[in-house]
Amino acid sequence: MQHFDLAVIGSGSGNSLIDERFSDWNVALIERDPVFGGTCLNRGCIPTKMFVIPADLAASPAEAKRLGVDLRREGSDWRAIRDRIFGRIDAVSAGGLDWRERSENVTVFHGEASFTGPKTLKIGDDEISADQIVIATGSRPRRLDLPGLDEVADLVYTSDDIMRIDKRPQRLVIVGGGYIAAEFAHIFGGLGTDVTLINRSDRLLRSYDREVADQFQHLLSQKVKLRLNQALSSVEREGDGIVVVTTDRNGIEYEYFADGLLLAIGRDRNSDALNLAAAGIETRSAGQIRVDAEHRTSAPGVWAMGDVSSDHLLKHVANAETRTVQHNLLHPDDLQETDYRYVPHAVFSSPQVAAVGATEEQLRQWGVPYVVATQRYADVAYGWALEDEGHFVKLLADPSSWHLLGAHIIGPQASTLIQPLIQAMSFGQRVPDLARGQYWIHPALPEVVENALLGLLAAHQPAELGK
Ligand SMILES: Cc1cc2nc3c(=O)[nH]c(=O)nc-3n(C[C@H](O)[C@H](O)[C@H](O)COP(=O)(O)OP(=O)(O)OC[C@H]3O[C@@H](n4cnc5c(N)ncnc54)[C@H](O)[C@@H]3O)c2cc1C
Numbered sequence: 001m002q003h004f005d006l007a008v009i010g011s012g013s014g015n016s017l018i019d020e021r022f023s024d025w026n027v028a029l030i031e032r033d034p035v036f037g038g039t040c041l042n043r044g045c046i047p048t049k050m051f052v053i054p055a056d057l058a059a060s061p062a063e064a065k066r067l068g069v070d071l072r073r074e075g076s077d078w079r080a081i082r083d084r085i086f087g088r089i090d091a092v093s094a095g096g097l098d099w100r101e102r103s104e105n106v107t108v109f110h111g112e113a114s115f116t117g118p119k120t121l122k123i124g125d126d127e128i129s130a131d132q133i134v135i136a137t138g139s140r141p142r143r144l145d146l147p148g149l150d151e152v153a154d155l156v157y158t159s160d161d162i163m164r165i166d167k168r169p170q171r172l173v174i175v176g177g178g179y180i181a182a183e184f185a186h187i188f189g190g191l192g193t194d195v196t197l198i199n200r201s202d203r204l205l206r207s208y209d210r211e212v213a214d215q216f217q218h219l220l221s222q223k224v225k226l227r228l229n230q231a232l233s234s235v236e237r238e239g240d241g242i243v244v245v246t247t248d249r250n251g252i253e254y255e256y257f258a259d260g261l262l263l264a265i266g267r268d269r270n271s272d273a274l275n276l277a278a279a280g281i282e283t284r285s286a287g288q289i290r291v292d293a294e295h296r297t298s299a300p301g302v303w304a305m306g307d308v309s310s311d312h313l314l315k316h317v318a319n320a321e322t323r324t325v326q327h328n329l330l331h332p333d334d335l336q337e338t339d340y341r342y343v344p345h346a347v348f349s350s351p352q353v354a355a356v357g358a359t360e361e362q363l364r365q366w367g368v369p370y371v372v373a374t375q376r377y378a379d380v381a382y383g384w385a386l387e388d389e390g391h392f393v394k395l396l397a398d399p400s401s402w403h404l405l406g407a408h409i410i411g412p413q414a415s416t417l418i419q420p421l422i423q424a425m426s427f428g429q430r431v432p433d434l435a436r437g438q439y440w441i442h443p444a445l446p447e448v449v450e451n452a453l454l455g456l457l458a459a460h461q462p463a464e465l466g467k
């Protein structure tokens, strides 16, 4: 049995963990997917955003028309877009694997890892042991058990495969109301597909501030067909290449005809294949590996990070957890914790949505006193230039400490505009200092954030400003 100082399972964030500080460690890196580099690079954050930009551009003639510019749209070339995107990504993935395989101190094992004992792993016919093991096995799209699904399997997609298809469907049914449904509704809808989004509850983006989620729903409904409060009951094939999706709403059946069905109903953690019981590693519900604040599992010397153990299925969180685990492996006498106080998140749809901190509903529920201000893009100079309609920044603050409690943005560049607010919350900057302790470039779009901050101050003048 080969012995290693460190074994890392998963080549997403797991691969990033093994940096030059581990050059004198003998490391095993195990990946079961033929594709190297994990979700974010190959089938997650990066390719989706590379599709979002062409979708934004394809949708721009309608925007331009409002401003008096005639941009004739001649269509979009799905294969060219797809091949450009994956031409780049596949090369990065292959290059990453090649580089890793040439690393002197890292042995790459291709196969599925499972525990055979507390510090031992089996990968196919190989069995290895390691002093330290890091589980970074991520998550995968949740499947659905639905009558008829097997018969139309070639027309049913998840985020793992839909970006690689040869032909963009004319009609696409998307099931789900979260991040992935919202982003793919924009990608396909923007590029010209007739999209019907079916959600089982009456709300999209449920974890977002209600006002923002409602407005998102309203604006998205102008671009794709939204069908809410409908549960899938069956699917069947009709003719050649058509899937008929049947739903139920209050006992009434609805039928949708499409060339493809995208399931975007959440993700399952990749812990089931690991035989965790053999190593005494505990899970929480739904296979989420239980870790303490320092990312130690219940088995000594075994750590977990990223989607498989985190409460947040986000790459910037997996990256932060990777940094913590790196530090803790290298400094066992000075363990650190990951800071989850202000985890931001954004949906790259149309419109974009971004948020950090509490929603107004949460503050009400927790009985936390707050002031709130909402600033429309349409009422700042750059918003005039955009002829903006319907987008806003909503801020929540503690009227005694003047710290921000939550920030929510819906509109162009939301994921960028939110960064100074994340910074303010992370470093404890107060609203008056943030609003007036720096210049805000005129007439740039961040003035919408500045004005929202001023709106908070106008709502309740803090004592020291009144002096
Ligand atoms: C469509 C989509 C879009 C996304 N967009 C964003 C975004 O815009 N911003 C953002 O922050 N996040 C986004 N995410 C989430 C982000 O991709 C994940 O949070 C992140 O990639 C998780 O990283 P990880 O290292 O935990 O897991 P992964 O990157 O999934 O890596 C886990 C690896 O482990 C391997 N593996 C699993 N089990 C085993 C085993 N038993 N043996 C060997 N290998 C195994 C897997 O094959 C995989 O390669 C998106 C996700 C999706 C699906």
Ligand SMILES: NC(=O)c1ccc[n+]([C@@H]2O[C@H](COP(=O)([O-])OP(=O)(O)OC[C@H]3O[C@@H](n4cnc5c(N)ncnc54)[C@H](O)[C@@H]3O)[C@@H](O)[C@H]2O)c1
Binding pocket: 144, 175, 176, 177, 178, 179, 180, 181, 183, 199, 200, 201, 205, 232, 264, 265, 266, 267, 312, 313, 314, 345, 346, 347, 348
């Ligand atoms: N921009 C980003 O940061 C980004 C983008 C994509 C994905 N992600 C990450 O990936 C995760 C997974 O995304 P997702 O959109 O699949 O999950 P999600 O948790 O965001 O949304 C899942 C949706 O599916 C619905 N649903 C669940 N089970 C269902 C069923 N049986 N039938 C019908 N509907 C059902 C839920 O009500 C919900 O609307 C997200 O939580 C997010 O953390 C992030």
